[in-house]
Amino acid sequence: MDNRFGNKYCICMVSDFFFPNTGGVESHIYQLSQCLIERGHKVIVVTHAYGKRSGIRYMTNNLKVYYLPFMPFYNQCILPTLFTTLPLIRYICIREQVDIVHGHSAFSSLAHEAMFHGRMMGIKTVFTDHSLFGFADASSIITNKVLKISLADVNHAICVSHTSKENTVLRARLNPSKVSVIPNAVDATIFTPDVTKRSAKRIVIVVVSRLVYRKGMDLLAGIIPQICSRHSDVDFIIGGDGPKRLDLEEVREKYQLHDRVEMLGAVEHSNVKNVLNRGDIFINTSLTEAFCIAIVEAACCGLQVVSTKVGGVPEVLPEDLITLAEPTVEALVAALEISISLKRTGRAPKADVVHRKVKSLYTWHNVAYRTEKVYNSIIKDEEGDVADKLLCYNKVGPVAGKLCVLLAVINYIFYLLLEWLVPRQNIDCAVDVVKTEDTQPLTRSRSLKQPLHFR
Known part of the structure; x- marks a missing residue:
């Protein structure tokens, strides 16, 4: 031609x-x-x-x-x-x-x-x-x-x-x-770490996802009360909207976690970076994923990543940048415990180091x-x-x-x-x-x- x-x-x-x-x-x-x-x-x-x-x-x-x-x-x-x-x-x-x-x-x-x-x-x-x-x-x-x-x-x-x-x-x-x-x-010029937005006294776990069954929101509903009961200094920020939002709000209401679980609703893509930078740990609870761009964006902002071991997720990030778990509440809670421990003891990877590594992997x-x-x-x-x-x-x-x-x-x-x-x-x-x-x-x-x- x-x-x-x-x-x-x-x-x-x-x-x-x-x-x-x-x-x-x-x-x-x-x-x-x-x-x-x-x-x-x-x-x-x-x-x-x-x-x-x-x-x-x-x-x-x-x-x-x-x-x-x-x-x-x-x-x-x-x-x-x-x-x-x-x-x-x-x-x-x-x-x-x-x-x-x-x-x-x-x-x-x-x-x-x-x-x-x-x-x-x-x-x-x-x-x-x-x-x-x-x-x-x-x-x-x-x-x-x-x-x-x-x-x-x-x-x-x-x-x-x-x-x-x-x-x-x-x-x-x-x-x-x-x-x-x-x-x-990932656009590494947009998703940059900003540790000044993180709380010095609290550990924040971030979720940014469509709140649907395929994204494992039922698993998240089981994880939140367990983590909050075990760790008084851990909070959740949930960004996104969907039919499963009501289930998460019911969990927050049932366990009286209004001050520890923040529901942001739908988040503009231009504001996702700001939401991620408020957290220390990012969790992905998807039941099926071909790639999952969200965990790359989170890692690019310097967060520790915890994810279900499904689909193509194990191919996305190196082992030192992600903690994988089976798609069950018990396995994900155990993985979060590891990440929380790393954060408390100061052994978590530095945000700028993680950012540079992810930036070199995906353009x-x-x-x-x-x-x-x-x-x-x-x-x-x-x-x-x-x-x-x-x-x-x-x-x-x-x-x-x-x-x-x-x-x-x-x-x-x-x-x-x-x-x-x-x-x-x-x-x-x-x-x-x-x-x-x-x-x-x-x-x-x-x-x-x-x-x-x-x-």
Whole structure:
């Protein structure tokens, strides 16, 4: 393919999860996009509307964000409809002359649909999986089947840990050679230690997480009263919101711990550093994690980290920076006892030492560099015709495969109808903001005389 920027691409990041929502996926997309822009690529983000936030918005470094007029249906995801998103996705891909559609999160309906449409248009697709799933419960079975269908014709997949890669390969029946491991990272210029905010007389345990079952909030509800009864100088700060918040408030009420358990509610990502710096120990009680960016951010702020030994967590930090425990109340309490003892005796690692070590381990520039190598590896791949893509879907299963082929054919016919009703020659190409060698921004527009990746 003759790329317009030489070895630079126009990348469309797609996910239901983005600003103003906060979380690991949202942070990953934003930070990766910023670093790719610095490397000379054009990046746009496509997500759904958040309340009154709809239309086109711009963020730092002219990162363009399309907030599509679809409202969340469940868990911040749009209702899966497949066909209703095609007109807008096609329009954006043509207007921005997208080279790569990069979907994020197995939970995101919008990401799966955008990759499906992108493949029909002959655009390269990449998927990043941020989560781990089981194989037995109904929710996992359905999600795994959707993932298998979605990744049947994907050019490449990225996982954030080796454990996550094994999980994704099994769930989606992927060739392991098509899956790369690129971990998350942390912005060490933001997450810096500030020991002046810590209490000199109290030991503070911090939790910053979505308060949901998957994050182990039931375990946390059992840990708090035990630790508080054993140590009169230990307090808890809990940042985050979710359905399990009521359970934690009931525990605080039952054991009369209002002065020792502070519930902050939802915390803006810009304020997470300030919350972390108030603590000495960070605890992660997740029942499943592919990577867990929260423990990296906590360690970068110099906190001792205690975490459940699940998923890809053991791969994240060196043994001297984290205390791992089985996902039980007894094991986590024992791990916290060790960290509390280290703090009291002054044997805990110094905050600035921990910060420098974590800073050297994870950088977003390295993540962007490795992601760019994935883009380079797929951009030269020969694209098959529509019949080849239908064969890929047919291999999904004896019944599901036939259904996928039917949906793909209908989607392609709809796409051809849109090509006739709204010819791509009538769609104005967006004006790009690029940087010259003297770093001064320039604008340029590009004509679209030939169909983009159309076969």
